[in-house]
Each structure stands twice: as structure tokens, then as C-alpha cells.
Amino acid sequence: LQITEGLQIHKKFNISYGSRFRHSTRICLERIREAMLHHRWQEAAEYMVFYPQKLEGSEIEYRQNRELIWRISIELLHHMPNSKLEDYNNIHERMKHLGVKIYLKVSLEQSFHLMLCGQIEEAKQLLAIGESWRYGKESASQHQTAKLIQAYRSLLDYVIWCDKKFTLDDTDMHSYFRQASVHLKEIFKNPGVWDPFIVSYVEMLEFYDDHEEALKILNDYAYDDTFPPNPNAHVFLYQYLKRRGASDKKLTKVLKVKQQIQKKGDIKKALGIVMDMLDFACWRKELEVWRSLNDIIGKLNSGYEHDTTPPDCQTLAEM
Incomplete structure (x- = not known):
């Protein structure tokens, strides 16, 4: 009703069609968001039926809002009591054909939903x-999504391998291992945080007693400077070395590096909190905040050679 009234007002004052269109679609979207915010899912779904129809009046607007339509539709399905897997698949398939730029992103998220439903x-x-x-x-974003698709497909090879490793013969098992390992090794050439993929690959390597490759992968993941600092990488290496009966000296060395990375991360987190506080005029008059900033800068400049204990982030947040 409010949308219709809005259109009538625009017509009365001879406002252009483009302005009327944007106004009506904006009202509709606001109603959807408001209903979702208050968990009125049925009401939001009813508005959602109308929203894409309004956007079809402008090809540009429709193209720009395809991902929004997809995201809202899936969120509504999550909260509708009678939603079926078929409903999710219908939306995903429709969006893939309507928006080639988000095809890979939709495919990836559709696969996640299938995994949750046990459809491996x-x-x-x-x-x-x-x-x-x-x-x-291929855009940069599509390239990243393509790498994730490759990684998750390999991870599913690992899942199938785990599920069937005691029921398949050695040839079939090794086939799944080979498929997963070839693609995972390719993925690990791209710097990033690949924790679940690393753990899965190492488990398969250990199963086949390829300890040399397992150790190489873990060492590269932990110490390759092209990868972002990641305490988990050192945890995985520590756990592997411990399983292999490594000396206390080796284990301690790995833990020390992990501790340094964690403390460095804590200091950067504390710096972020202090800088956020100093965005507000009221905090700029507080001497304690400036002292904290000075301490953090001192630790950053010293390279953590002495006291590596960062300011308490919780204390800063509560100041």
C-alpha cells in the first residue's frame, strides 16, 4: 500500500519515471530489511516476491542488485519452516544463469549447502x-573464487577418501588421494590461510607413510615468508613433530616462533583499538590512551626483542 501511495504522489507532482522507480524499489527494500530485522520472515518473503519484479523495470538496476536478491532469498529460505533443498537449488540455479559475474560465487555457496545436507x-x-x-x-575476484572452488573440490576428495578408506580397495582409495593431492599441492602455491586443507593433506600423506612430503608441506606453510603469519601453521608442525617423536628442543623452537607470532598479532590488535579510540575527540584528552599508544609504538620499533607483552586489549576496550 505504501509503495502504491508513493507512486501516486510522484505521478501527482509529475516526477520522472526514473525517480518514481528508484523511490518505490527503495521503499520495498526498506520494508524487506525492516521485516528481516524483526524476524518477520513471512512478511519479508511477501515483499521479496514484489522486489525483483520492480527491478525488472530497469535492466541496470536489476543487474546491479542480483547478488542482493540472491542473498536475501537464501536468508529467507533459512528461516522458512517448509524450505526444501529443491528450493535452494532452484534459487541458486536461477541466479547462476542470470548473473555470470557471480556464477562462481553462487556455485561455491550452493556446494556449501549441499555439504551441510550431506550431499557430498x-x-x-x-x-x-x-x-x-x-x-x-576472469576478474581478480573470480580468480580467487575459482581457487577456492578448486580447493574445496579437493577437500571433498579427502572427505570421500576418509569415508571409504576402509571399504574401498587400495586402487580406488589411491585414486581419491591422487585427485586430492594434485590439486591441493597446486593450491598451496598460492599464499594464504589454508588450515583445513593442510591438515587434510598431511593426514593422507601420513596414512601412506610419506613423512618427507608431510614435513616439507608443514615447514613451508609455517616458515615461507610469502604466506601470512599464522600461529596455526606452527601448531600443525608441532603436533606432527610430536607424533613423530621429535626432541624437546625441536618442539620448543616451534612453540617459541608460534608465541612470537601470537604476540605480534596481539600488539597489532591493541594498536587498532587505540587508533579507533583516538578517532573520538573525548579520548584524545585521555593521557592513558596516549601512553598506551606510545608503549605499542615502542614495542613495534623494538622488534619485540625485549618485553613482548602487549597492552591488555580488553582493558583498552573498556577504558
């Missing part, structure tokens, strides 16, 4: 299709 083989097949999908020039 179907999810793997979907990711395999996404992995081979090409359309025009």
Missing part, C-alpha cells in the same frame, strides 16, 4: 562444473 558427491560434481566454467575475461 553432488557438491563435488557441482564444484567440478564450476572449476571448468569460463566466461569472458
Whole structure:
């Protein structure tokens, strides 16, 4: 009703169609957001039926808002009591065909939902299709998503390998291992945080007694400077060395590096909190905040050679 009244007002004062269109779609979207905020899912769903229809009046607006339509639709399905897997798949498939730029992103999230529903083989097949999908020039965002699709498809090979390693013969088992390992090794050439993929790959390598490769992968993940600092990488290395009966000296060395990385991260977190506080005029008059900033800068400049204990982040947040 409010949307209709808004259109009538615009017509009365001879406001352009473009302005009327933007106003009506904005009102509709506001109603959807308000209903979702207050968990009135049925009401939001009713508005959502109307919203894409309004956007179809402008190809540009529709193209720009396709991802928004997809995200809201999936969120509403999560909260509708009678939602079925088929409903999710219908939305995902429709959005993939309507928006080629988000095809890979939709495929990846659709596979996640299939995994949650226990449809592992179907999810793997979907990711395999996404992995081979090409359309025009690949953007940086699409390239990153493509790498994730490749990684998760390999992870599903690992999941299937785990599920069937005591029921399949050695040849079939090794086939799943080979598929997963080839792609995972390729993924690990890209710097990033690959924790679940590293752990899965190392487990398979240990199963086949390839300890040399397992140690190399873990060492590269922990100490390669092209990868972001990651305390978990050193935890994985420590756990592996402990399983292999490494000396206390080796284990202690790994833990020391992990501790340094964690403290460095804590100092950066404390710096972020202090800088956020200093954005507000009321905190700029507080001497304690400036002292904390001075301490943090001192630790950053010293390279953590002496006192590496950062200011208490919780204390800063509560000041």
C-alpha cells in the first residue's frame, strides 16, 4: 500500500519515471530489511516476491542488485519452516544463469549447502562444473573464487577418501588421494590461510607413510615468508613433530616462533583499538590512551626483542 501511495504522489507532482522507480524499489527494500530485522520472515518473503519484479523495470538496476536478491532469498529460505533443498537449488540455479559475474560465487555457496545436507558427491560434481566454467575475461575476484572452488573440490576428495578408506580397495582409495593431492599441492602455491586443507593433506600423506612430503608441506606453510603469519601453521608442525617423536628442543623452537607470532598479532590488535579510540575527540584528552599508544609504538620499533607483552586489549576496550 505504501509503495502504491508513493507512486501516486510522484505521478501527482509529475516526477520522472526514473525517480518514481528508484523511490518505490527503495521503499520495498526498506520494508524487506525492516521485516528481516524483526524476524518477520513471512512478511519479508511477501515483499521479496514484489522486489525483483520492480527491478525488472530497469535492466541496470536489476543487474546491479542480483547478488542482493540472491542473498536475501537464501536468508529467507533459512528461516522458512517448509524450505526444501529443491528450493535452494532452484534459487541458486536461477541466479547462476542470470548473473555470470557471480556464477562462481553462487556455485561455491550452493556446494556449501549441499555439504551441510550431506550431499557430498553432488557438491563435488557441482564444484567440478564450476572449476571448468569460463566466461569472458576472469576478474581478480573470480580468480580467487575459482581457487577456492578448486580447493574445496579437493577437500571433498579427502572427505570421500576418509569415508571409504576402509571399504574401498587400495586402487580406488589411491585414486581419491591422487585427485586430492594434485590439486591441493597446486593450491598451496598460492599464499594464504589454508588450515583445513593442510591438515587434510598431511593426514593422507601420513596414512601412506610419506613423512618427507608431510614435513616439507608443514615447514613451508609455517616458515615461507610469502604466506601470512599464522600461529596455526606452527601448531600443525608441532603436533606432527610430536607424533613423530621429535626432541624437546625441536618442539620448543616451534612453540617459541608460534608465541612470537601470537604476540605480534596481539600488539597489532591493541594498536587498532587505540587508533579507533583516538578517532573520538573525548579520548584524545585521555593521557592513558596516549601512553598506551606510545608503549605499542615502542614495542613495534623494538622488534619485540625485549618485553613482548602487549597492552591488555580488553582493558583498552573498556577504558
